[in-house]
Amino acid sequence: MGKKRAPSVQSGSPSSISRAIRRNDGGDARATRRDTAERQRKLPLAPSTKPISNGRQHQVRGKKKGKEPEPESESEVEESEAEDEDAEEVGEEDEALEGSGSDEEELHAKDLGFTDDNQSWLKMKKGNTNGLLSSEEEVEEEEEEDEDDEEEEDGEGDEADNFMSGESEESGKEVADEEEDFEVGHEGDQDEEDEAGDEGEEEGPRPVAGLASGLKERIEEVVDILSDFRARRKAGVARAEYVRQLGRDLSEHHGYLPELTGMFLTMLGPAECVEFMAANDRPRPLVVRANTLKTRRKDLAQALVKRGVSLEPLAGGWSKVALKIIDSQVPVGATPEYLAGHYILQSASSMTPVMALAPQPHERVLDLSAAPGGKASYCAQLMKNTGLLVANDLKPERQKATIANLHRLGVRNAVVCSYDGRRLPSVMKGFDRALLDAPCSGLGIVARDQSVKVQRTLADVRKMSHLQRELLRAAVDCVDAGSKTGGVLVYSTCSVAVEENELVVDYILRARPNVRVVPTGLGDFGRPGFTRVAEHRFHPSLALTRRFYPHVHNMDGFFVCKLQKLTNALPGKNEEEEGAEAKGKKRKQMRDGGNGESRGNETRKGVQKGEKGEEEAPFRIKKKKKGSQPQGPVRETPQSTAETTVAESRVSGQATMSSGTNSERDGPLVEKKDKHTRKTESKTPKAAGEDVVKEGKKKSWQSKQERGRHEVGEGPKVSNGERQKSEQKSGRPKESQGIPVGRKGKKAKGVMSS
Numbered sequence: 001m002g003k004k005r006a007p008s009v010q011s012g013s014p015s016s017i018s019r020a021i022r023r024n025d026g027g028d029a030r031a032t033r034r035d036t037a038e039r040q041r042k043l044p045l046a047p048s049t050k051p052i053s054n055g056r057q058h059q060v061r062g063k064k065k066g067k068e069p070e071p072e073s074e075s076e077v078e079e080s081e082a083e084d085e086d087a088e089e090v091g092e093e094d095e096a097l098e099g100s101g102s103d104e105e106e107l108h109a110k111d112l113g114f115t116d117d118n119q120s121w122l123k124m125k126k127g128n129t130n131g132l133l134s135s136e137e138e139v140e141e142e143e144e145e146d147e148d149d150e151e152e153e154d155g156e157g158d159e160a161d162n163f164m165s166g167e168s169e170e171s172g173k174e175v176a177d178e179e180e181d182f183e184v185g186h187e188g189d190q191d192e193e194d195e196a197g198d199e200g201e202e203e204g205p206r207p208v209a210g211l212a213s214g215l216k217e218r219i220e221e222v223v224d225i226l227s228d229f230r231a232r233r234k235a236g237v238a239r240a241e242y243v244r245q246l247g248r249d250l251s252e253h254h255g256y257l258p259e260l261t262g263m264f265l266t267m268l269g270p271a272e273c274v275e276f277m278a279a280n281d282r283p284r285p286l287v288v289r290a291n292t293l294k295t296r297r298k299d300l301a302q303a304l305v306k307r308g309v310s311l312e313p314l315a316g317g318w319s320k321v322a323l324k325i326i327d328s329q330v331p332v333g334a335t336p337e338y339l340a341g342h343y344i345l346q347s348a349s350s351m352t353p354v355m356a357l358a359p360q361p362h363e364r365v366l367d368l369s370a371a372p373g374g375k376a377s378y379c380a381q382l383m384k385n386t387g388l389l390v391a392n393d394l395k396p397e398r399q400k401a402t403i404a405n406l407h408r409l410g411v412r413n414a415v416v417c418s419y420d421g422r423r424l425p426s427v428m429k430g431f432d433r434a435l436l437d438a439p440c441s442g443l444g445i446v447a448r449d450q451s452v453k454v455q456r457t458l459a460d461v462r463k464m465s466h467l468q469r470e471l472l473r474a475a476v477d478c479v480d481a482g483s484k485t486g487g488v489l490v491y492s493t494c495s496v497a498v499e500e501n502e503l504v505v506d507y508i509l510r511a512r513p514n515v516r517v518v519p520t521g522l523g524d525f526g527r528p529g530f531t532r533v534a535e536h537r538f539h540p541s542l543a544l545t546r547r548f549y550p551h552v553h554n555m556d557g558f559f560v561c562k563l564q565k566l567t568n569a570l571p572g573k574n575e576e577e578e579g580a581e582a583k584g585k586k587r588k589q590m591r592d593g594g595n596g597e598s599r600g601n602e603t604r605k606g607v608q609k610g611e612k613g614e615e616e617a618p619f620r621i622k623k624k625k626k627g628s629q630p631q632g633p634v635r636e637t638p639q640s641t642a643e644t645t646v647a648e649s650r651v652s653g654q655a656t657m658s659s660g661t662n663s664e665r666d667g668p669l670v671e672k673k674d675k676h677t678r679k680t681e682s683k684t685p686k687a688a689g690e691d692v693v694k695e696g697k698k699k700s701w702q703s704k705q706e707r708g709r710h711e712v713g714e715g716p717k718v719s720n721g722e723r724q725k726s727e728q729k730s731g732r733p734k735e736s737q738g739i740p741v742g743r744k745g746k747k748a749k750g751v752m753s754s
């Protein structure tokens with residue numbers, strides 16, 4: 001590798017981007033010059049239960065070095081004001097804990113001449129299916145009606161305003177009182193007999209009499225009572241009183257803002273909420289992702305074992321590139337292998353969106369919010385450094401870390417730029433795939449950042465939800481539905497809040513009825529998304545989305561949704577352009593047939609003549625309008641290459657100075673130790689929802705509708721291997737790859753130079 005060195009992050013003029021993309025070198029050795037002294041700390045971790053032993057290598061079981069384990073990674077919570085938005089962003093830095101991989105990785109490795117043939121590592125377990133908290137079946141006719149009602153009334157922020165607030169204004173529907181809220185989604189929890197006793201609508205710390213005085217004991221006691229309320233309740237005490245008591249106690253015990261506890265209770269129910277909060281007080285395992293652009297997992301494992309790292313593959317075998325670090329004699333973020341870009345610290349949860357996206361070689365892939373590049377680099381890995389990866393992020397300063405990481409990992413097919421993601425469709429579109437790993441509240445990564453417990457509010461969650469909707473709209477608009485290989489996008493967050501997840505997806509199904517939810521391809525790994533929670537009733541296809549929880553999967557809380565774009569045109573004017581009247585009509589129309597079912601006989605590649613809606617041109621970059629300047633610095637001068645090199649060095653320098661950092665993260669990072677070795681409840685990913693969709697593309701719209709209905713709640717139908725084959729067969733030839741080209745060869749604005 002690395003006969004000659006090319007910039008791993010492309011920029012400048014489109015033609016130079018194009019040229020650079022075609023270069024074929026390893027060019028990342030310089031990454032090893034960076035990030036050294038900072039990572040001198042060790043990562044004492046819990047003892048291995050299933051260490052890797054590769055025959056010749058003796059596993060070194062880690063010994064505690066007298067230091068307390070640190071969380072694997074820092075969770076960065078950052079806020080940004082995005083020009084016209086008050087949306088507070090909370091950026092997750094998610095190269096940390098567990099890892100994942102995919103069949104794509106294996107295939108990729110083979111193509112590169114790397115194989116990971118230790119099948120015992122990779123054997124997938126058929127996991128039991130996690131129970132659906134809410135599923136298609138749960139959505140009844142009357143709920144559909146409720147949905148329609150909601151649609152009629154909603155504005156962009158209406159749902160948000162009502163959500164979890166206890167301020168539902170829905171008429172004709174029973175107002176969700178606290179008692180009801182806390183029970184939604186938990187089968188068997190809904191008792192009617194307590195209605196009479198529920199007089200406690202007004203808030204106030206009125207302790208339920210007769211309960212244990214100790215906090216912990218009282219929590220246990222109340223959970224126990226609520227688990228069989230009818231039998232265990234004290235006479236005259238309403239369920240709501242117990243729930244309120246529990247909320248207060250949990251908030252105090254775990255140190256959360258009460259409103260957050262209320263949200264979790266609503267979503268998870270009493271018993272599970274307790275587990276969730278307890279899990280948030282434990283660190284997640286440290287996981288690394290082998291960078292198959294440079295090595296194979298087996299070789300990496302051997303090298304790390306030699307250095308005194310105790311590791312093992314992830315439980316369930318769902319990743320072929322991830323290694324869980326059990327213990328280490330050396331700082332995992334500062335080994336020569338790390339510095340050489342042979343791996344990245346990345347949480348398992350963080351890998352799932354990329355697995356779902358399944359970017360293919362030679363495709364054009366967009367990561368709308370890429371910094372610091374954890375998922376983008378995984379995309380490049382799956383793309384085998386071919387095609388084009390546009391790694392965008394609002395914040396130029398965060399993109400320095402992206403550039404550094406992409407360099408270190410030997411990524412050569414990336415363009416790094418810095419636009420407000422919401423404006424990207426006016427800059428470039430026509431991508432085969434897009435990833436929106438959205439800025440979020442970080443309510444899934446509390447274990448990494450305990451400050452979230454008191455700093456995040458429901459108001460923040462609402463703000464994030466608003467920004468997320470706008471970004472998701474943009475993501476949809478950037479994707480080319482006519483892509484021969486893709487036409488898909490993935491939406492993910494590191495939040496467990498319904499408002500940032502299902503509500504956002506439910507919104508996009510209305511705002512962009514030319515998309516539909518498809519299986520993630522992660523099989524039964526993860527829990528299905530909610531289709532109902534509190535007063536909300538979501539489209540049944542939300543059950544195809546996946547949720548990951550710390551207390552269930554021993555992973556960061558994460559949400560993953562895969563969407564297929566069916567047509568480039570909307571069956572009507574863009575929502576933004578519509579008047580309120582038309583809005584309601586269209587929504588009703590869409591809803592009547594489920595997601596997009598009212599789209600008549602549109603074909604996937606376009607719309608029927610006479611139908612309104614903009615047909616998107618294939619990949620193009622529009623000339624930037626005045627006033628829509630990207631926020632990022634645009635280095636377009638001939639000196640830009642040198643500048644970026646310097647910038648990169650500066651980034652490295654910063655990282656180097658911050659001792660023990662995890663350089664996957666932006667800015668000074670704290671490498672955290674972990675002794676938590678609980679196994680994940682990983683399930684075998686065997687789905688290929690995309691295949692199902694692809695198959696659907698060939699058939700009539702009506703057939704698609706039928707199939708769409710059939711897919712909901714149904715397991716995956718096609719193996720990843722089959723998906724790979726089918727996707728690769730249809731892979732577009734290199735010549736036809738679109739390269740972002742500005743008008744008359746002008747450079748793309750916002751592109752960071754290298």
Ligand SMILES: C[S@@+](CC[C@H](N)C(=O)[O-])C[C@H]1O[C@@H](n2cnc3c(N)ncnc32)[C@H](O)[C@@H]1O
Pocket residue numbers: 080082089090091092093094095350368369370371372373374375376392393394395398419420421422437438439440471
């Ligand atoms: C969860 S982090 C992304 C992590 C990244 N995908 C990774 O795997 O390394 C969210 C990112 O969204 C970025 N962001 C926030 N608002 C944005 C906007 N309007 N447009 C584009 N990116 C935005 C933040 O700067 C932050 O880096």
